[in-house]
Amino acid sequence: MGGILLLNLPFRRLKQLAFPFALALAVAQGGLALFVPADLWNRAVVRLGGLGEFRLTVDRLSIVLLLSIAVVFFSALLVGRATIADGSKRFEFINLLVLTVVGMNGIVMVRDLFSLYVFLEVAAIASFVLVCLNRDRDALEGGFKYLILSAVATVVMLTAIGLLLMTTGDTSFSGVAAALRAHSNYLSTLAIAAFVAGLSIKGGLVPFHGWLPDAYTAAPAGVSVLLAGIVTKTTGIYTVIRLITAIFGFTPQVKAVLLSIGAISIVVGALAALGQKDFKRMLAYSSISQMGYIILSLGTGTALGLAGAVFHLFNHAIFKSQLFVNAAAVEKQTGTRDMDVMGGLSARMPVTGATSVVAFLSTAGIPPLSGFWSKLIIIVAVWVSGYHLLAVLAVLASLITCAYFLSMQRRVFFGPLAEEFKNIREAQLGILFPAVILALVSIGVGVFFPYVLNSLILPIKSVVG
């Protein structure tokens, strides 16, 4: 898939064709992920003229990720088209968006440490440039921070790969895992720690989260949707899940590290989000907090915890993209992101207001929306594994989540309409469409939860083996 996407890139000289083409790619990927079973994927061998052929591996976990990537790609594309006015800039945006998606698809489908690293870099380079798309001071600052911290992550991960290659003599997941089971020593432990630290930087988890709010806030609207919705999740969270289940295993140290990173991220992210004035910055901190839940759930090391983590990852991709789509709509119509000057926008922008309510209720874990079920699984998994304190913490942090989103809703959408926004109009169709779709997905996954659980989420348990 990644290869097919890439091959098409040079032929897209005709700018008008770029958008429908990318849209078709998104829809095709979504359809393939939904309707083609995993074993059929694995039979497909990608052939490239002179380059020979290679195999990509897909399992249930990859399918969930591919589906999330497709959904977020679709929304980001529509939002980008609606918000970027300059034609050539929009063309560049679509190009880089496709490249980022190529990188992420590659990440999801490779089973080799070094290939993983290469595709991480593809996604990262394309997103650095995307963050800087506006080229003003904030954008360059955000992009530069992202770049520098990502470079640190890159160095750390490359070192880890080198150490693992030195100690195990292999870079494929299965080879490294077998060698580590046979004998592990000082260097391999160091390598695992380094790798997880590098991925935590990419995923914006709390000790390493410095770049994330700046990058999310400074990026253009469509890029924020993509970054928050899926890039950090694929490059940081998915890779942690994959590496730990496929290679490193749930040793007590790994569990302790994951549980503590998760718990700290939840609390720090939620508390920081509480004090924000900027709409997108608040969402960025909320993202950190939600990713904490995913890592906390993974840290339990049980199959249930893993299923909860992946389910929450999917849900978070949906509702966080949705909130960023709403933020884009509000920013485009009002020209500001300062929540203090807004108010009563619901009266003038009913669709944006309503979909935002759905997304925030889902994030806060209110039944029957999708976020409730994944949080329920996470908290049950944490409780069952015997970490009662952490489970209580997760529930309390959920209340904080509810608090900052309520405050956001009140300041932006409810209450009396601010004087200067009397003549404001609802956002254009390009932004409303993804917002409505994402809201429907949130509601649909919540209502048809038993079906989703059986077909999409529970099979993930097989990854643990």
Added chain:
Amino acid sequence: MRPIEKEVFALTIDLLLLIAMTIAAVWSVLKKDLVKAAIALAGTSIILTILMFRLASPLAAVFELSVCAGLITVILMSTISLTKPPEGRQKEEQSEGRVQRFALLPLLAVAAAVLTFAVLPFNFALPQAVASGDVRTVLWDQRQLDLLGQIAAIIAGVFGVSLLFKEKLKSAGRTGASWRRAGVSSTMAAGDDPSSDGGASSRARALKEDTGSEGSNEGVGLQPGGSGVRNNAGSSPSGETIRSSR
């Protein structure tokens, strides 16, 4: 010398080279003068080249020497010569707290090292490193997927450079600081390329194109989007040369 002495001697030399390389790298970060920083960076690359030769990977060493020490230094120098050096207040602002900011860094590094050694059971029992064949075979026969990824990364870098350099074309009359800011971030974006040689040559091409066509573009008057087409058209041939030069 007995074999063991020889080994210790070789290890000492490697360690000294590593330390020298670290010093050169830190120097290039801390130096205020961009020219000196670029020279220090070239020095870092040269020491790295020597290390690579000593570690029996001459191909990597040749690439490092020709691209990182040679080509990149030339590009950096030409970029610096296009910018205005900071003056007066701006210079003061830049130098403020430049070294102090890093004062805690050595302390942190030492603390981290001590912690790592204290927590993890330390031993030097390394398995023998296995060289798995010729670089060319490894690259072309076993690592095709990675090559594809690298090409994607290079294309991303080219798009990035073309996008970020357009600002320079559009606003020829801007101050030195904003010029440099745009330049620095764009070279950095491409510099993170995993295949440094490929990224560098495509970057060089993009740079050349941009600087070369500056005058003519101003002459005809800028059409919105016109430069984008030209840059994108340039990306594909540069990709070709990279592939064939491997």
